[in-house]
Amino acid sequence: MQKINRNVVLALLSLTSLVFLLFQLCYYKFYLSQKNGAAFSKVRGSQSGQDSTRWHVVRKFLGLISSHNIPVYLIDPLILRLVDKDIEQIRSSPDGPSPECKYFCAPRDFTTFALLDKTLKHEVGLLRTAEKMGFQWLKIINKDPRLDGMADLSGMEIPLHYIFKLASHAIHLVVFYERSGNFLWHGPLRLKQHMDKKFVPFRKLHFGRYPGAYEKPELLLVSIDDLKVQIPKNPSSFLEEMSHSRFLECRYKEARAFFQLYPDDASLDAVEFRKKAKSLLHLAALTLNNLGVKFWLSSGTCLGWYRQCNVIPHSKDVDLGIFIRDYKADIIPAFQKAGLPLKHKFGKVEDSLELSFQGEDDVKLDIFFFYEEDDHVWNGGTQAKSGKKFKYLFPKFTLCWTEFVELKVHVPCETLQYVEANYGPEWKVPVKTWDWKSSPSNVQDNGVWPVDEWDNVIQIY
Amino acid sequence: MDEWKPNPAVKPHKKRSWYLAWKYKLMNQRALRKLCQTGAVLFLLVTVIVNIKLILDTRRAAYEEEEESAQDYDDEMLNVEVPRHPVNNKKVLDVEVYSSRSKVYVAVDGTTVLEDEAREQGRGIHVIVLNQATGHVMAKRVFDTYSPHEDEAMVLFLNMVARGRILIFTIKDEGSFHLKETAKNVLKSLGSQVAPFLSWRDMWTFVGKKGGEVYGEKHAKSPALSTWGDPVLLKTEVHLTSVEDAECHWPDTELNRRRKRFCSKVEGYGSVCSCKDPTPIEFNPDPLKDNKVFDVPVAVIAGNRPNYLYRMLRSLLSAQGVNPQMITVFIDGYYEEPMDVVELFGLSGIQHTPISIKNARVSQHYKASLTATFNLFPDAKFAVVLEEDLDISIDFFSFLSQSIHLLEEDESLYCISAWNDQGYEHTAEDPSLLYRVETMPGLGWVLRKSLYKDELEPKWPTPEKLWDWDMWMRMPEQRKGRECIIPDISRSYHFGIVGLNMNGYFHEAYFKKHKFNTVPNVQLKNVESLRKDNYETEIHRLLGEAEVLDHSKNPCEDSFVPDTEGRVYVMFIRMEQEADFTTWTQLAKCLHIWDLDVRGNHKGLWRLFRKKNHFLVVGVPASPYSSKKPSSVTPIYMEPPAKEEGAVALPAAAAAEQT
Secondary structure (H helix, E strand, C coil): CHHHHHHHHHHHHHHHHHHHHHHHHHHHHHHHHHHCCCCCCCCCCCHHHCCHHHHHHHHHHHHHHHHCCCCEEECCHHHHHHHHHCHHHHHHCCCCCCCCCCCCCCCCCEEEEEEEHHHCCCHHHHHHHHHHCCCEEEEEEECCHHHHCCCCEECCCEEEEEEEEECCEEEEEEEEEEECCCEEEECCCCECCCCCCCCCCHHHCCCCCCCEEECCCCEEEEEECCEEEEEECCHHHHHHHHHCCEECCCCHHHHHHHHHHCCCCCCHHHHHHHHHHHHHHHHHHHHHHHHCCCCEECHHHHHHHHHHCCCCCCCCEEEEEEEHHHCCCCHHHHHHHCCCCEEEEEEECCEEEEEEEECCCCCEEEEEEEEECCCEEEEEEECCCCCEEEEEEEECCCEEEEEECCEEEEEECCHHHHHHHHHCCCCCCCCCCCCCCCCCCCEEEEEECCHHHHHHHEEEC | CHHHCCCCCCCCHHHHHHHHHHHHHHHHCHHHHHHHHHHHHHHHHHHHHHHHHHHHHHHHHHHHHHHHCCHHHECCCCCCCCCCCCCCCCCEEEEEEEEECCCEEEEECCEEEEEECCCCCCCEEEEEEECCCCCCEEEEEEECCCCCCHHHHHHHHHHHCCCCCEEEEEEECCCCCCCCHHHHHHHHHCCCCCHHHCCCCCEEEEEEECCCCEEEEEEECCCCCCCCCCCEEEEEEEECCCHHHHCCCCCCCHHHHHHHHHHCCCCCCHHHHCCCCCCCCCCCCCCCCCCCCCCCCEEEEECCCHHHHHHHHHHHHHCCCCCHHHEEEEEECCCHHHHHHHHHCCCEEEEECCCCCHHHHHHHHHHHHHHHHHHHCCCCCEEEEEECCEEECCCHHHHHHHHHHHHHHCCCEEEEECCCCCCECCCCCCCCCEEEECCCCCCCEEEEHHHHHHHHHHHCCCCCCCCCHHHHHHCHHHHCCCEEEEECCECEEECCCCECCECHHHHHHHCCCECECCCCCCCCCCHHHHCHHHHHHHHHHHHHHCEECCCCCCCCCHHHCCCCCCCEEEEEEEECCCCCCHHHHHHHHHCCCCCCCCCCEECCEEEEEECCEEEEEEEEECCHHHHHCCCCCCCECCCCCCCCCCCCHHHHHHHCCCC
8 A cells, every 4th residue: 555655655756746847848938038028028917918008008109109290200110011901991091090019019128219309399398207207218329320420529319219118118218310312320339338238129220239220111091990190101122121121321430541641632633533433323223122132332332332332533433233133134225314324244144243333424333243152252363465354352231321422322231341352351441443353352263254154255445 | 772782691692792703703804803902992092182182172262251350341440549548546746836827837747737827818717627536637727817707706706616626726926916705715615724815916826626635735925016926836735536436426418428428528517517407518409390300410510618608508408490410510619518518418420620720710620510510411402501619599490481482482592591780689679580681690500502512612702811701701802792581580690709700899889789689489580571572562561550659850860760569660761872881880889789880771771679679761762662761851961970990990800700
C-alpha cells in the first residue's frame, strides 16, 4: 500500500509540475509578446483586446489640438495600415457613425500624429491647456538643421517631438519642417541628459530613430471610430514612403573644416559651373522623378556632397547612379524631351550600361547603372577607342535622402564606404587630374567588348 | 483527468479493475517501476530548474528593458550643462565705485562690472542700474555731460528707470560743463547732496536707490581750473530686497511672463516695465484684406543697439497686415540685450558670430541673414529686409501687397523699396504715387529669392573685401540695368543717430526732414503703369502735359516754381552724358535734398514735388526725354563751387550710410 502511495504521489507531483511548466511557457510567450508590443492589453480583463483608454486619450488630444486651432494629421503606421484596408469605405462615408471601435481601440502604447511647424502657434498656451487637461508632456528640442550649414549662426533650438501622456497611453506628435528642395523633414528623437528616460518606452516609437524626409502629403479629413482626424490621402503610399524615409544631414562641420584647409574656389568660372551643375541636377531629378526612376548622387557629385556639401567646381560633370533593375527604356527619350540630347551610350542593359547626356555648355550628365551581386554591386565603364571594359566595385549599400543644392535626392546611406571604394582613403584631398580608367581605387579590367558588338555597345553622338 | 485519480469514495468497478491490473503489472515489473519513479523525480528537478531560470530571465529582461528603453535615444552630447542657479542667499552687496580723470570702475561683490581707462573716450557721467533683488546689472550708460544736450538724455533715462532700482554714478574726466539745473535737480531728488554743486573737473561717485535710501556719496573738488579733483573711491554696502518686492504684480498671462523676464533683466525701456498700466507688447493691428505678403519672410538686421531694435519692432508689429511668425531678427554678435528685446515681443532671433571688420562685417552679416532667411522659409519667393534703426509705416505691408506682383512679373525690376532718397518734407506729396528709379535705396526693401540665390549669393563680397553690401549691390555688374520701385512718400523712417557711418550732424542734415507716411490703407495709384513699357508711356504723357518753367530764373529760388497746386512742371538741366551729374548735384544741394551721390533718377529724369506741384527735371541731352525740350529753352547749367579740401572726401564716406 505504501508503495502504491508513493507512486501515486510521484505521478501527482509530475502532473502538477507539467501543468505548472505549461503555465510558465504560456506566461513566457505572453511576456515576450508584451515586450514586442504586439498583443498587450493594459486594461486587464478588457473584452476582445479593446482598449478604450486609448480611444479616450486620442479624443482628448484631438480636442486639445482643435481648441488651439492646430491642424495635426495621423501618421501612426499601425492605424494607417488598418485604415488603408478599408480606405474606400472610409472615403465614401466620411460621417457615418461606426458600429465598433476598430482603429483606436487596439491596445498600444502610442498613437502618432504629425504637425507642420508653421501651424504651431501659441505653443506655451497649448502646453498649459494640456497640463490642465491632465496630460504630462515632454518636448524634445534640438538645433535647427536649416541653419546648420552656416557656421556662425546660432538660432534658437526648435521643437522636434512632443509626447503627451495621459493614463496608460501617450500621443507622439512629430513636428515636420519645410526644407529647401520642397520636402518635409522631421528630426531624430534624442534625449538630453536631464530628461526622464522612462517617461515612455521610447524604443517603441515609430518615428525618431533617424531623421526622415517626406513629400508634402495631401490630407483627407475622415471620421474613424467616431473621431474626426486628418490622414494622408493615400495611406499606402505614405507607409511606403515611411519605410525608406531615412534622412542624412550633410556633414557641414567637416565641410567647413575642409574649406579651412582648401579654400573654396570663388572665381567666376566656378560660380558659373556650380550654377549650371545645379540647374542640370534639378532638370535630371525632375525628369527621373517623373519617370519614377530611383537614382542617387554618384562619383564626383556624391563626393562633393559628402566632402564639401556643394558641387566640386572643377568636376565638370554631374554623376548619377541608378540600379539596373530600375532601368526604363523611356529614360533616353525623356531626357531628350527635356532638352538633354544623348551624348554617348556605352554597354547594354545586360552589361555595363552607361549613359551620357549633353547639358548646357559642356556640362555633362553621366548616368551609371549599377548591377547587384551577392556581396557587392558594380558599374561598368567602356573606353571608346579600344573597346576595353572596366568594372567599378562597391560594397552593398542602401539609399538615404539628403538635401543638396535645394533638392531632395538620394545618396548611399553608407556614404563613407561608397566614397572610399571609389576614391580611396585619400578622398579628403582634392585632386584636379582624374583619370576614370586608372585613378579610382575600385577599378578592375573587365575584358574587351567583342568587335561585332561595338556598334551597339559604343554609341557616340 | 479527474477519473484518472484514485478516488476511494467513488469506485466505479471497471476503472478499479483497470487500475488494479495496472498496479499488478507494475508490481510485477519492479525495474520498470523504479525507472518511472526516477523519471518522475528527474522531471520534477528539471521543472524546478526551468522555473528558477525563468524567474531569473524575466527579471533580467525587465531590468534590461528599463535600462535600454532610452539608450538609443540618448543625446550623444554628454556635457549638456544643467543650468546652474547661483544660489546667492547673501542679502548684502559690496559695491566699489572709483572716479578719476583717466579711469573709472565699478565692482559689485568683487566683480568688475565697469572699467574704462581708455584715452579720449568715456568722458562724462557713467550710470549703472542694478536689480535691487539680484544685484544684476540691468543697464550701463555713459552721458558725456561735458557736451550739450547729453544731460537731457540722462534725465530721460533716469526717469525711465523703475523705482527701487539701485543707481551707481561715477564721473570720468569731466561731467559738469553742460550739466544743467534740471539734471542737477533730478540727481538731487535721488538723494545726492553734492550734485547741485558739481563743478568743473570735480570727481564724484554716488550710490543710491531710486526713490529710496542713499548708500554712499563721495566727492573731490578740483582745486583749480587746470587740474582735476583727486581720484575718489567709494566703498559701500547695498541691502538687497526680496525678489517679490522687486517685481511688479501683473496678471499672470503668457505676455506678462515675457514682460516679467524682460523687466527683471534690463532697464531703460520706460513704460513697458511700469507696474501700473504697462505699455502693451502685443499690438494686433488690423489684418489686411487679400494680403499678398502675409507669407513673405521678414528679416530684421540688427547689431547691438537694443533701444533702436525695441523702437523698430514696436513699429513693425503695429503695421497693418504684419505676420509675426514670419519675422526673424538677426543679431550681429552674441549680445544679450537685443535678444532680450526679441524675446519680449515673442519673436525668433538668431545670433551671428561677427566675421571681419567694419563694412565687411556688416556685409557678411547681411549675407548670412539672407541665406538663413531663405533656408528657414524655403517656400518664399521674396524676403523683406529691414534694419534695426527704421520706423515702419502703418501701411508698409499694404504698400508691398499692392506692388509685389510687379517684382514677380517684371524682369526689369531689381527691388521694391519703401524709401525714397529724395522724399523730404518739402519734396514729397503723394502717398499713392510710385516711381521707378535706377538706384537701390535699401532701408526697407524686398528682395527676390531668385535674384539672391542665382546671382548675388554665389558672388557676394568675401570677408576680406571691405565693401559695403549696398554699394556693391548698386554696382552695374550686379544691377544690370534693372530698376527699383519706390513710393513718393517713404514707408520707412531712418531714425538711427548712432551707427557705423552715422553721427548726429549727418542725421540732422540728411534724414531728419524725411517724409514718412502715417496714413493707413493708402490705395496706390495706377500700379500697372510701373511696368517697364507702361512707365515710358506714363512719363511721355506727364512730359506732354507739363508746363515748361521759366529757365531765366534761378532754380534754387522759391519763385522758380509758381504758387500753384497740383500742376506739373518741367525744367531742363545740362547733362552732357549719362554720368554727368554736375548740375543735378548743385540743384540737389540748393533744394536741400540728398546730394552726396546721385539717387532717384530714371533715364536722366528726376521726379519730385515743389510747392505741391509735380516737378520734373530732365538732363539734356543725355536723357532720352530731351526731345521734349522746346528749342527755345536753354538747359540750366550750375557750376560746382571751387573744391575745398576734404569737401569731397566726406560725401564719399558719408554716402555709405544711406543703407
